[in-house]
Amino acid sequence: MTAYYRPPTYPATDVVPTAEGVEPLPVLVIGAGPVGLGVALGLVRRGIPVTAVEAGESVSFGSRAICLSRHSLEVSDRLGFGPELEKIVLPWTGGRTHHRDREVLHFQMPHGEHAARPPMVNVSQSEIEQVMVDALLEHPLATLHWSAEVTGLVQDEEAARVTLQTPFGERDLRARWVVAADGGRSTVRRLAGLRMQGTSYEGNYVIADIHWPSELPAERLVWFDAPSNPGSTIIMHRQPRDIWRIDYQLDAADDPAAETAEERIRDRITRHLTWLGSDVPWTLEWHGYYQARALALPDFVHGRVVFAGDAAHLVPIFGVRGLNSGMEDAETLVWQLAEVVRGRADASLLAAYSVERHAAWRQNVDNAGKSTLIMSPGTRGHRLTRDAVLALSADHPEFSHLLNPRQSSATHTHGSPLTWPAAADVPGMRPGDPLEDRRVRRRVPGAPAQETSLHAVRGHGFSVLVAGASPARAAEVVAATRRLADELAPEPVSAVIVPADTDADHPAGDIAGDVAVLDDPAGELAAAWGAEPGEMFVVRPDGQVLARTREPAMLDRVAPQLRAGTAPDPAAGQATGDALQRPVAVSADEAAREQVWLALSSGIDSVAGEGESGGSGVKAFLTRLAMVLGDRVGADEFARCLEMAARAR
Structure with a gap:
């Protein structure tokens, strides 16, 4: 008996149709993969009822996407399932690449002393989804139907009608908004008559999960022209409980049908493990097949339907950007769609989601494309x-x-219509950058400072950060933040104060629930942000910096901007993110x-x-x-x- 994860199955439940004349559902999510579940979790956490439907009867089976970035771990915390997920993951920090039998690269991902999480963790997608399903099923505002397959889609100005085939018969659901998160072969995308555009790379890969007790470390291990399988590229990743993911490339002349037969897969893996010097018995638990593609819809919003994850875009697997990008999709969509559903923002706000996430796809493709040209050169x-x-x-x-391999990292929103204008030479953190999480010390009245992290302090809503703040500036920022909180309620808004004099008494020292004061005697936070004393940063729920200003009164412009879906002066903003994109740290x-x-x-x-x-x-x-x-x-x-x-x- 192995430790391979086999998810439980769920019985079908009848879907109550939404008749004409009855108030439509606020949000219907199609697909119970990580992206659909992430959207559902984020919305119910904001008090918005969600109905989700899934064609299958369980979460996915097999490792599929296994590598989660530190940014995705932050997202999981903000969506409400992070603590349970972090109990089951296996951290790693680097990898080794070999040409035949010689090591040609030993890389380490950025991991400074202030990092709150490891740069990457491994766990099967199946287990990630199960943690998310468990969290969703516990929430009273969530409804999840299994064995409900989408067969029809019709839209009007008010809602979308989705037809489902269920074990109980055909059912129609009307929803104000439909989130299509039904994967790379999206049925919703097909029913909407949409096609993705982009590039399909040459190169076919077999993927397999094996149970293999081994002393090899948790690293990304790669062999080009592996001596065990000459001409082939082999990738190995360790997962929890002695499960190993093995990817290997097929030759252009290979027959995929023959090469995906279990006997052939066992033969190739046996040759490689034997070459590694192992005689430990192993078992083949699961296998699959993929090709590298870089495709996307030109627009992710079509009427009342919003596309996310693989239903909206595909990226090459190299650099592990697929699942990680999908988690970013989910978190960005959640807060923007919530504002629209609440009636506090116009539907045009969702145009920002489309612009931002399409630009993020392009960022991922630019990096993953270079990795793909190394892993699967097509010319x-x-x-x-x-x-x-x-x-x-x-x-x-x-x-x-x-x-x-240019591993996945958080994408920027420099070219978003929401991002406030900034000079190209602004030092440190600027609007459109993702806020880096850091270990920090939070002041606790009458007790020692509490060790925590910046994102844990600021919460899962909007936040205003100010570094090097005098008592007077801190009071101004807190007052402006509370005005902003009144405007954005029920979306949470918090203030994070870094005093100029950490030892001094502080007007925010009594610390209400929406205000945090951090100890930073060496001025490390101000230095990391490139902040002048008293300068403020407005951070969105998804961790992207929205604005940077020295004037507390400017915070009064944030809520109107979100309702309009544009920055205060779009003509002065960035038409694209390219001109302001920071160079890669090489x-x-x-x-x-x-x-x-x-x-x-x-x-x-x-x-x-x-x-x-x-x-x-x-x-x-x-x-x-x-x-x-x-x-x-x-x-x-x-x-x-x-x-x-x-x-x-």
């Missing part, structure tokens, strides 16, 4: 340069950063090396279809390129480069 040019990088990296580690040499890799790949592809004689073709192109580069760098440097290339294995 001759990218394959030649990938193999060159692998050959060079063992002896010349300056090239190994090109192999980094050196100038690394950035240049990446550009060389991409440019060289494209250059080879531009001649890859030509013949190999008469001065054309790839060999001739590379020879001409070498001559030109040698002329530019000089004979001595060129000789050193030739020696380096010749030594590479």
Whole structure:
């Protein structure tokens, strides 16, 4: 008997139809995967009744998406299921990449001393969903129907009517808003007549979960041209309870039907574990198959239907952005849709959701696309340069950063219509940045300061942060925050005060429930935020910085802006996030090396279809390129480069 997780099944319950003339449901969620469940949990936590329907009779089976980022752990806390989830996850901080039998990269994800959570954790999607279902079933405002398959969709100006096929017969539900979170093969998307656009990459992967007691650490382990399976790329991730996820790439000539047969999967895995020196018995628990795709709907809002997660967009699996991006979708949609459902904001606010999350998809694709070009190069040019990088990296580690998987991190909202304008050279944290969670010390009257985290202090609603605040400024900020709370109620609003003098008495020292005072004697928070004394940051429920200002009176403009769905002066804001996007934290040499890799790949592809004689073709192109580069760098440097290339294995 293994420790593999097998979810319980749930009986079908009859769906009470919503007849014409009866008040429609506030929100109907289609799909009980992580994104649909996240939306439902976030809305009921805000007092909004939700009905969710799922075609299956249980949560998903198998690991599927297994890697959760620290940002997704923050999201799980704010949606109300974080503590239970963190009991079952396996943290990890880095990984190792090998070319054949040589290690060519050992990376560590950013994990500073102030980090409140590990950078990444592993647990099967099945178990994540079960934790979410358990939390949802406990909430009195939630209704979850299993074995209810969507077969029809009709919209009008007031509501959407969804037809369901259930064990009890056909049922119609009318809802003011429908959230389509029914996955990559979305039925709702098909019924709405919509198609995603983008790129499907070459490269097919088999995925398998095995139960295998092993002493290998919890790292991302990768082998290119693995000696156990020559020509194949193999990825291994440890999960809780001695479950291992193994992904391996098929050759373009392989027959997927034959390669996904259990006997063939067992053979490939056995060869690899044997090559690793293991004779420990193992069992195959689950297997699947995937291709890398980067596709999205042009718009995520269509009438009364809002698309989220894989129903709205697909990203390549490399860099683990699918589930993590879907959790961001859920949290962003929750607070914006809640404002619309409550009647406190116009439906145009949802246009901001579409703009923001489509831009987030593009950010994820830009990073995952580079990882995909390494993991599954789809052209001759990218394959030649990938193999060159692998050959060079063992002896010349300056090239190994090109192999980094660029793991998922929180996306920004610089180009959102909600984000307040900011100068491109503003220091530190600016509007549109995700607020980094940090370990902090909260002042407790009459007791020692309490160790906690910044996001735990600010809660799951809006918050106003101020660093280096004098007593007078703190009082102004608290007063302005409470005015904002009156405007945004019932959405929670809190104030977080970092005093200029931590030892002094403070007007917020008696600390009402919506005000927190932090000890920061060394001024680390102000430095991290790039804040001048008394400067304020308005943070949205999803952790994105909405505004940065020195004037407490400016907080009075936040609620009207949300109702209008635009920043105070959209003409002065960012038309796109590109111009203000902060550069990735890499050196100038690394950035240049990446550009060389991409440019060289494209250059080879531009001649890859030509013949190999008469001065054309790839060999001739590379020879001409070498001559030109040698002329530019000089004979001595060129000789050193030739020696380096010749030594590479």
